[in-house]
Structure formats: structure tokens, C-alpha cells
Amino acid sequence: GLAERLQGTLKKIRGKGKVSEQDVKEMMREVRLALLEADVNFKVVKKFIADVKERAIGQEVLDSLTPGQQVIKVVNEELTKLMGGEQSKIAVAQKPPTVVMMVGLQGAGKTTTTGKLANHLRKKHNRNPLMVAADIYRPAAIKQLETLGKQLDMPVFSLGDQVSPVEIAKQALAKAKEEHHDYVLIDTAGRLHVDEELMGELDEIKEVTSPEEILLVVDAMTGQDAVNVAQSFNERLGISGVVLTKLDGDTRGGAAISVKSVTDTPIKFAGMGEKIDALEPFHPERMASRILGMGDVLTLIEKAQTNVDEERAKELERKMRTNDLTFDDFLEQLSQVRNMGPLDELLDMMPGAGKMKGLKNVQVDEKQIGHIEAIVKSMTKAERDDPSLLNASRRKRIAKGSGTSIQEVNRLIKQFHEMKKMMKQMSGMQKGKGKKKGGL
Ligand code: GDP
Ligand code: MG
16 A cells, blocks of 8 residues: 555665665655555646655755655655645534535445534534434435434434425524534435536535535545545535545545645545544644554544543553553553554554564453453452562462463563553653644
């Protein structure tokens, strides 16, 4: 994929003390190919390469970076800029409710994203959205949204499939005002292709609801097609932002890179899976880092923060700093890490995780968890609190008591120390993270 290819190229110059003009040119040739292969629009590629070259060649070398790192830094910054620079947030109406129209082609992920967005607005922003089933054409579309509503225990407005989408939207808006919903998310119908009938209908809904946001949902896997769709919708209807779905799949990444520069509308969210919570605000700088294989530390930390109870996290952080993490904390930490998702996936988001072979030893598979629990429970309270007590005879006793082996006990103790190290690293990164800006 794009990431691998770029990383291979970048690796060649990463360690170099000096980067010649020739090096930069060669590297940019590779980057260019990688981008084209990832289905990035060729005009975008051309401009990108020109911009990077101009900045990378003949620029002053910063003290803290090697020239190779400096080129990477420029590529990273330009990629970030290409994807919109700053994170672009969802609008908030002066006077509620904020109306959001979800538009896009069939199968792009509109209905799923409507549910995900409702969930996101409630969970992250404490909002109270009303979802609206305005796709009356696809037989199961209304049902699909209603099912999502039930799953989330959130309201869905529908009038069946005998009332026009425009009328549904109008009545939904009245209802939202009456019931003080602060967001109205309208799930509209899609077509297989952009056509005049669809656009006409969307235009009418736009007319009667005056949406603050028209979010175009596009499938990242369709590459440049996604960008073309975005362009047509923008020209015909006007869109305020893009949701790029299926970024979890085997995506070539091209759409993420070109959407903003081709349509001049920002990507606001990324769909990362089929599950209801698999929606993330789109961060250009994180996406750039991810593409360049620098790891997505911020996403990792944010994930960790949502899943770990705040107070408990603070206490753990203090413990990590002072290095008196206990085995009880370790057990708890393991289960929290499990809640975040597959550990491999988490490790992939960390910079240089591939190199941190030690971390891969902190394998948390479901079977092992049982053993780990048994081992920890066979320790005395004193041992759990102070692992340095664990001498050979105590380890032997614990192995016996837990029905495991001394090797397993030893391995766990080793993992514990590695986990401690990792936690320390993570808490260090967390401190480096800046304050969030206001708004949604
Ligand atoms: P719509 O026709 O635009 O309303 O599309 P749907 O919401 O019905 O989604 C079509 C299919 O795409 C469904 O099977 C969804 O589960 C799937 N889907 C939507 N978003 C994502 C995503 O971010 N990742 C993955 N892997 N699948 C998604
Ligand atoms: Mg749908």
C-alpha cells in the first residue's frame, strides 16, 4: 500500500547525514509513483511534488534534525496541508437544531454513518440528536435506521415510505424543535450514480431545512471515483464536508489525500469499521503521520482516554510516574487495553512499534488472560503490591497455586515490567499533548 511504499522510500534517507539535491529528486520520484499508485489525482500529485521539492531543496538545516528527517518533516507537513491542515469540526447552529443532511451514492455508508454520528454527538458532545429516515426508495432503508436507533436507544423520525422525503424532512424539523433536539441528522436516499432526479430531491430538502452541514459520505475504497463524486455533489448541491468511510479496509488512501484539494471541502470524519463507534473525527496531521508510518500516537491516546476512567487514569499515571504500579493495576490495565480493541492494532498505531519487539511480548490473547489472572490471584497482597518480593521460591509457589508453570510466571513478571515501561512512555506522550480547542 501507500504507507509501505512511502516508508520504504523514506527509510533510505532517514539516517543520512546529508541529503543532496539528487537524493531529494530520487526520493520524490518514488513518492510520486507511490501517490499515483494510491490513486491520488495526478494534478494533486504534481503540485505536491513541486511544493515539497521547493521546500526540501536548499532549505536551512535545523539543529535538531538530520537532513533526512527534515525531508520527511516537509513531506509530512505538505501532506497534512493537502488534507486540510487543521481538523475541521462539525457545525453548530446559532439557533438549534443544527441540521445535517447526509448525502451520497448507494452503499457509501450514509445510514450507518448517520447512526455513528448520532452516537458520537451524544457520547462525545453530550448532544441529543434526532435521526430522520428520508430514504423511502430502498425497501429496507427505514428499517435499517430504526434498528440503529433501537440499538443506540435514540429516536428515529419516520413517516413510512408513502410520504415524500421533502415532507418527511419538513415534519422532522418541526418535531425536533418541539422536542428540543439540538441536532437533526437526515439520512437521504442514494443512487448508483449521480443523477438529476436525486440532485433535485436533495435540493428540495436543502431548501426546506436550511442545513448547516451537508455531509457527503463517500467510500474511500473507490479512490479517485470518490473524489469525482465529491466534485459532482459539490458543484450541483454544495457540500460542507466529507465523511470518508471504509478507511479500515484495504484502502489505497488516495481519496483521503485528494478530496480536499480537488473539491476544497474538508474531510470531517472517517469511518473505520462497521461498528457503531467506528467513526473518528478526521485529523489531517494524524492521517499524514499514519501514511508516513510515524504512528498515530494521538489517536491511540485519545482511545485510551475514552476507555479508561478519568480518575483511575490519573491515579495510574501517578503510579507509572513514581513507578509503583502493582500487579492489581496490571490486571486492570490488561482488561482496559482489551477494551480498546485488538492489541496488535493498538501497537500499530504507536511509532516504531515494529521495533519495540519487547512490546509484542505483551500479547493479550483471551486464553492467556485466564492464566494471567490465575497467576496474579495466587500472589499474596504483599507480592502484588511489591513485585520485587517475587524470589524463586515464591515464584514456584505461585506456579503451583495457579496451575501454571514457573516459566509462565517468569514470563508474566517480565511482561509486567515491559508493560510498566510502555505505560511510562504513554504517560510521557500524554503530557506532551496540547489542550483541545473549543467547539465540537
Ligand atoms: P448507504 O446506502 O449509503 O446508506 O450505506 P449503508 O450505511 O447501508 O452502508 C453500506 C455498507 O457499508 C454496510 O454494509 C455498512 O456496514 C458498510 N460500512 C459503512 N461504513 C463503513 C466503514 O467505515 N467501514 C466498513 N468496513 N464498512 C462500512
Ligand atoms: Mg442508506
